[in-house]
Amino acid sequence: MDAVDCAAKEDAMPRPRRERPEARRQTKEERLQVRMTPDLKRQLADVAQFRGLSMSDFVTLAISEAVTKANHERHVIEMSREESVWLAELLLNPPAPNERMVADVERYKHLVRP
């Protein structure tokens, strides 16, 4: 398996030469090492070169796009076993509307046009 190191600078702006120490501490650079088949890495090198990007930049860009897409799609809510059991029990024993809720419905009819 081959590996690619992806570096993600949180602040991509060029830094001034001399930084105050506290400013430098805020510049975060995270690394992620991923393993892949030699074949995928060859393809990666190929497409990255075609797009005029380093492999690292290409992968970082691809990750960023994937994260954005996943965030838009995160309307899929995965529940753990404990939460699933809780939900199942809630669905099997739903609370009856309390007085407040019934009163809210009556108020709604006076407040909001159909």
Added chain:
Amino acid sequence: MDAPFAIRPLRAQDLAAIITPSGQGGPDEEAFKPWFSGQCDAFSCGDSALDRYLRTQITQDLRRDIAKPFVMVEVATRRLAGYYTLSTASVRLDDLPPDTFKRLPRYPDFPAVLIGRLAIDHRYQGRGLGSALLIDIYRRTKRITLEAAVLGIIVDATDDAARSFYEKHQFQRSPVNPYRLILPMQTIRQLAIE
């Protein structure tokens, strides 16, 4: 007497009859845009993220079909009193104990309605209008269930105040994610609204 507020989808054609001076509606893209931008500028609910969302993102989310926004307008003043957004979500359950599962429909994913954001302008707070927005959401959700199965309404509360608002309205708190709340459809179904 007519009720003082109207809740409509955030679309020119749905709002035309309420926001145009004549009240007659008509081709109102031109009337809608300045009205909405003026209302966004005036809107302030006490949570700057919810104000900002209205100003910068709500029309984008509408265009990209990420969330459906609905607005509450005070009819006499044509002022924006509040808003909420809805999406659909699927809840993916982990394997349940067989005896529990037997009594539930076997969907791979449980469909739900997700409240994205909900806010009332400060000038209209303290009058139960937040509750009215919730009842409006129940009404719309009930209509959806005529066409598709929905297990209930889900919300991920952003803070303690939001969470206690939903808990006061009988949303049940998840034991795993303490800011996730659900109101089962069966509870809503018992309400006298259509």
